[in-house]
Amino acid sequence: MEFGFGEEDDAFRREAREWLGGHVNGAADRRGWERTLGAAGWIGIGWAEAGYGNRTATLTQQVAWAEEYARSGAPARSGHIGENLLAPTLLAHGTEEHKQRFLPPVAAGAELWCQGYSEPGAGSDLAGVRTVAVREGQRYRISGQKIWTSLAQEADWCFVLARTDPDSRRHHGLSFLLVPMDQPGRIDIRPIRQLTGTSDFNEVFFDGAYARAEHVVGGEGQGWRVAMSLLGFERGVSTLAQQIGFAEELGRVVRTAVASGAVRDPVVRERLVRQWAELRALRWNALRTLGGSGDPGAPSVAKLLWAGWHQRLGELAVCVRGAAASAGPAHWSASAPYGLDADQHLFLFSRADTIYGGSDQVQRTIIAERVLGLPAEPKGAV
Known part of the structure; x- marks a missing residue:
């Protein structure tokens, strides 16, 4: 397998670098920045289809864009859930009406999305979803709770995995619904305060919220297939x-x-060198995977590798600081008790790396069952 960058990729990288260099400093707010990206066609370059206001790029050019974006110091993306999760799903499972309605606003940076999957009793075990959606004529009425919902406070829409068959169990009878978030009194968003003092995640309560019947992706009861x-x-x-x-x-x-x-x-020197060497290995593994290894366990391997690496880096960051890493901010006050510096934030936030996005235990189970063919872990009564 060879994964290299050619002359066209280098030219694309230069274009991306120049554009970012001319626009990043003018980014006023995250939503406005999404619209700036969309106006230039930079949202959706990895989609399998063009024509929604996006340009398209080869895989190597997508890598070049992603790397230049990270190097530029551009704002953290608010639209990545719609661009990188919802859009490919609609391209694979949505109707033409779904694509025409939802992809252009995502490409323009005009509509932001969040993901309604995890619940208090259904995180790693997603098949345990208890949120229900009852069909009422041309719409569904949704009741239940989602948790760890990133960007819910900013999102215009949420794709929700809900149980549409009340008699179903586990992964049967689930549907993938597209739900507008602007439903005062029917959707309640509550930020979750983290160790770092920030609130990147939220609890979302649906109390009779509605979704249109035509906004079911993949068909009623096919939610598990679409979600996976x-x-x-x-x-x-x-x-x-x-x-x-x-x-x-x-x-x-x-x-x-x-x-x-x-x-x-x-x-300490040995730990620093090891972190550097492992980061290089992470890059080559990612390139190998993108190059078409076809390994069904590749995403799980990647998650295991980077999560552990980043967590160890957080530990090393406070180690090299010594006692100073435990010191509070210079201007602490009761009204603003959190004044973490970059190393302290890295250490605290990285504690969750091996949990969110699929815990280490879940990734190992996937590798064991789907790649190594080991006996399936008991799931309990179904």
Whole structure:
């Protein structure tokens, strides 16, 4: 397998770098930035089809864009759930009406999405979904709770996995619904405060919220098939962009180790070198996967690798700081108790790396059952 960048890729990279260089400093807010990206056609370059206001790019060009975006210091994306999860799912399972209605606004950065999958009793075991959707004429009435919903407070729409057959069990009888979030009194969004003091995730309560009957993707009762297909799109080119950020964090840790004198400790030096070498291995593994390895366990392997790597980096970041890593902010106050610096934030947030997006235990089970062919883990009564 060869995964290389040619002259056309290099030209595309230069175009991306120049455009980002001319626009990043003018990014006023995240939603406005999405519209700026959309106006230039940069949203949806990885879609299998063009014609929705997006340009298309080869796989290597998608990698080039993702890497240049990460290097540019551009704002964190608010539209990535619609662009990278919903859109490929609609292209694979949606009707032509779905595509024409929802893809142009995503490509324009005009509509933002969130994902309604996990529930308090159905996180890693997604088949345990209890949110229900009852058909009432030309719409569904939805009741239930979702949790760990990223960007719910900003989203215009949510794709919701709900049980449409009340007599069904496990992965049967689920449907994939497209639900508008602007339903005051029917949808309640409650931010979840994290260790870092921020609220990137939310609880979402549906109290009789409505979805139109024609906004079921893949057909009623086919939600599990659609949901699993969507999860297959979750890890791809974005993994390489993520590694650019990892490299910047590692560089900061190395500089701190040198400045603090911790680098003189041979154990610390060995850990720093190991982090660097493993990051290189992460990149080549990601490129191998994108190059078409065909390995059904590749996404799970990638998640296991980067989650553990990033968590160890967080531990190393506070290690090289010594006692100073435990110190509070210079201007602490009761009204603003969180004033974490970058290393403290890295350490605290990375504790969740091996849980969110599919825990390590779940990834190992997938590899064991789907790749190695080992006996399935008991699931309990169904």
